[in-house]
Amino acid sequence: MLRETPVSHVAGIGRAKEKALAELGIHSVFDLLHHFPVRYEDRSIRPFESFEDGAKVTARAVVEGQPRVRWHGGKRSVLSVPLRIDQRFRVTGMWFNQPYLSQKLTDGRMVLVHGKYDRDRNVIVVSHTDFSMSASDAVGAFVPVYRTGQGITSAQMQALIARALQQFGEAVDDVLPHAFLQKYRLVTHLEAIRLIHAPKSAEELRQAHRRLAFEEFFLFQLQLQWFRAQQHQVFEGVARVVPTDAFERFCASLPQPLTAAQVRACQAVAADMARPRAMARLLQGDVGSGKTWVAFWAAYATFRTGAQTALMAPTEILAEQHYHNAQERLVPLGMRVRLLTGSTPSSERTAVLQALANGGIDLLVGTHALLTEDVVLQNLGLVITDEQHRFGVSQRSLLRAKGHTPDVFMLTATPIPRTLALAVYGDLDVSVLDELPAGRRPVETRWLPMQKEEEALRLARRELARGRQVYVVAPLVEQSEQLADVQSAAQLADNLKDAFAGYTVGLLHGKMSTRDKEAVMRDFVAGNIHVLVSTTVIEVGIDVKAATVMLVYHAERFGLAQLHQLRGRVGRGSAQSYCILLSDAEGEVAKRRLQTLVETTDGFVIAERDLELRGPGEFLGVRQSGLPEFTVGDIARDFRIMEVAREEASRLLANHDFWLLPKFARLRAEIEKVPEQSYYRD
Numbered sequence: 187m188l189r190e191t192p193v194s195h196v197a198g199i200g201r202a203k204e205k206a207l208a209e210l211g212i213h214s215v216f217d218l219l220h221h222f223p224v225r226y227e228d229r230s231i232r233p234f235e236s237f238e239d240g241a242k243v244t245a246r247a248v249v250e251g252q253p254r255v256r257w258h259g260g261k262r263s264v265l266s267v268p269l270r271i272d273q274r275f276r277v278t279g280m281w282f283n284q285p286y287l288s289q290k291l292t293d294g295r296m297v298l299v300h301g302k303y304d305r306d307r308n309v310i311v312v313s314h315t316d317f318s319m320s321a322s323d324a325v326g327a328f329v330p331v332y333r334t335g336q337g338i339t340s341a342q343m344q345a346l347i348a349r350a351l352q353q354f355g356e357a358v359d360d361v362l363p364h365a366f367l368q369k370y371r372l373v374t375h376l377e378a379i380r381l382i383h384a385p386k387s388a389e390e391l392r393q394a395h396r397r398l399a400f401e402e403f404f405l406f407q408l409q410l411q412w413f414r415a416q417q418h419q420v421f422e423g424v425a426r427v428v429p430t431d432a433f434e435r436f437c438a439s440l441p442q443p444l445t446a447a448q449v450r451a452c453q454a455v456a457a458d459m460a461r462p463r464a465m466a467r468l469l470q471g472d473v474g475s476g477k478t479w480v481a482f483w484a485a486y487a488t489f490r491t492g493a494q495t496a497l498m499a500p501t502e503i504l505a506e507q508h509y510h511n512a513q514e515r516l517v518p519l520g521m522r523v524r525l526l527t528g529s530t531p532s533s534e535r536t537a538v539l540q541a542l543a544n545g546g547i548d549l550l551v552g553t554h555a556l557l558t559e560d561v562v563l564q565n566l567g568l569v570i571t572d573e574q575h576r577f578g579v580s581q582r583s584l585l586r587a588k589g590h591t592p593d594v595f596m597l598t599a600t601p602i603p604r605t606l607a608l609a610v611y612g613d614l615d616v617s618v619l620d621e622l623p624a625g626r627r628p629v630e631t632r633w634l635p636m637q638k639e640e641e642a643l644r645l646a647r648r649e650l651a652r653g654r655q656v657y658v659v660a661p662l663v664e665q666s667e668q669l670a671d672v673q674s675a676a677q678l679a680d681n682l683k684d685a686f687a688g689y690t691v692g693l694l695h696g697k698m699s700t701r702d703k704e705a706v707m708r709d710f711v712a713g714n715i716h717v718l719v720s721t722t723v724i725e726v727g728i729d730v731k732a733a734t735v736m737l738v739y740h741a742e743r744f745g746l747a748q749l750h751q752l753r754g755r756v757g758r759g760s761a762q763s764y765c766i767l768l769s770d771a772e773g774e775v776a777k778r779r780l781q782t783l784v785e786t787t788d789g790f791v792i793a794e795r796d797l798e799l800r801g802p803g804e805f806l807g808v809r810q811s812g813l814p815e816f817t818v819g820d821i822a823r824d825f826r827i828m829e830v831a832r833e834e835a836s837r838l839l840a841n842h843d844f845w846l847l848p849k850f851a852r853l854r855a856e857i858e859k860v861p862e863q864s865y866y867r868d
């Protein structure tokens with residue numbers, strides 16, 4: 187019952203730490219144990235002679251001389267300290283924006299430094315400093331790096347997790363049947379957790395990943411296939427035939443013709459409806475390919491069969507966006523459209539509920555709040571979910587509440603390489619939009635080294651002067667003192683205020699409350715914010731036509747698909763748009779990634795390339811791809827595991843024992859579980 191045990195039960199977690207953990211979404215002991223490292227750093231100490239130019243190195247050093255601090259522009263500083271390594275070698279240690287360390291780095295002091303070695307300048311740019319030389323366990327080839335926040339460092343996180351494991355390890359149970367562990371030679375869940383937090387070798391890490399990925403994929407497949415089985419249960423009399431004039435009328439109401447891909451998807455939807463079973467279709471469309479109109483067609487077709495549609499978006503902003511579009515497109519076709527979200531005022535809400543009860547609404551647009559609230563749709567025929575990677579689940583609760591099985595249409599902006607689609611979705615019905623509407627100008631993508639930042643800013647200013655808007659993306663800060671070379675979004679926003687003097691610069695980051703994030707987004711949509719600086723929380727799907735510049739700092743830190751998604755936020759109107767990738771990428775793979783973006787804007791090509799460029803060695807790129815979100819598993823890298831998981835899930839679901847025997851009770855419960863939705867991604 188570790189999910190119910192508050193994290194404060196772990197020895198050493200007081201109020202302050204509890205609060206810091208809560209900000210990271212860690213409330214229970216379970217959460218803490220499952221807060222996995224985002225990556226690992228090699229901090230084994232090697233001889234100075236083996237240091238390579240540009241590589242991350244770790245050294246035991248002695249301060250030899252006086253530290254010196256230089257200030258730049260009042261806020262930024264560089265601290266230089268003469269160091270001696272391995273008795274014989276002298277280098278300069280450099281610390282960015284940590285002037286206070288000069289007090290500690292006194293002459294003669296021993297210190298462990300970790301950072302990037304620059305041979306020409308004979309400098310180590312230090313990202314991690316350790317004064318407790320006895321902390322031998324902090325020195326190894328696999329030092330975990332955690333996502334952290336205010337009031338907690340990665341090293342503290344590591345220590346807390348180790349303590350939690352000591353205290354509560356016994357209580358960690360295993361959801362996978364024992365037979366699986368034997369058959370696939372998987373370690374137990376507990377062992378996997380131990381290993382992922384403190385691997386001693388690449389092999390141990392591999393074991394942990396393999397086990398956790400299998401578990402994740404297997405549960406995903408169980409849910410997916412169970413959902414699909416339910417959807418496909420044949421029952422009589424629900425074949426709904428869309429009137430023949432409907433499609434023509436719909437098309438005639440659009441300002442532009444549908445693309446061929448959109449037409450195909452619309453036809454598939456109508457065909458699904460005509461069958462005497464519920465539809466379960468996924469619409470995979472590249473960024474900006476026009477999924478919304480296909481979804482609107484599905485809603486209109488449903489309306490013409492006399493039934494209602496619920497459209498669920500992952501955030502309020504996106505729900506509002508859909509609502510406005512629906513008003514423009516569907517109301518003229520005679521549909522009655524309403525919006526219901528968490529911030530709908532209660533009087534309005536009552537009115538909506540009443541209208542629903544009277545059958546006075548044909549399309550209800552909202553967030554997932556639609557499901558949990560006492561919303562009663564009299565004659566629900568279709569549920570559309572936008573960007574729902576973990577599908578099946580909320581629909582089921584909706585269905586249970588409403589007592590019937592509507593069609594389900596899921597939209598996703600994540601192009602999955604064709605080679606992977608089968609492994610992931612099995613025989614789920616999939617429509618693909620692989621064509622952009624005519625007349626779109628492809629986004630012009632440039633890759634510039636960091637030193638050409640000014641050139642990028644100049645372009646952004648030029649666009650602002652034309653009344654356009656700008657997105658700036660800064661990489662997420664894992665731990666400010668550790669990644670001195672990464673500019674946090676807040677710092678970046680601050681710095682950019684001068685560069686964009688005269689314009690309003692807004693800030694959006696993962697640590698803000700949902701409400702605050704939505705408020706900022708809304709201001710940007712309304713044009714009150716001209717430049718939006720953000721971590722990657724900019725929503726998938728947001729459609730601001732006036733935004734024409736996407737500027738990404740440290741682009742090499744993002745996955746290919748993620749960059750493609752970000753780029754998809756611009757180029758949505760008729761004006762020429764620009765995506766500028768600022769990066770001093772080193773290494774062949776990183777360079778090829780960025781080059782791919784410069785060369786193509788086709789999401790499917792990018793997804794394929796992404797797959798190619800991720801060798802099996804690339805273990806740690808959690809959330810790199812932007813493919814359906816898994817914590818550990820990566821469907822590109824681990825697709826063989828996905829295949830096995832899919833087979834096992836289907837075998838198990840077909841087995842009577844699964845539904846009867848107590849040993850499967852735990853798994854049966856998983857099928858019914860509603861996973862938490864994460865609306866904003868970092």
Ligand SMILES: Nc1ncnc2c1ncn2[C@@H]1O[C@H](COP(=O)(O)OP(=O)(O)OP(=O)(O)O)[C@@H](O)[C@H]1O
Nearest residue numbers: 442443444445473474475476477478599623727754
């Ligand atoms: N056939 C078409 N011809 C011209 N414009 C279109 C067509 N279909 C859609 N559009 C327009 O293209 C823009 C993008 O469409 P939409 O918002 O549906 O994209 P999307 O597929 O949801 O992409 P994303 O996932 O990136 O948000 C919208 O402004 C929409 O009005």
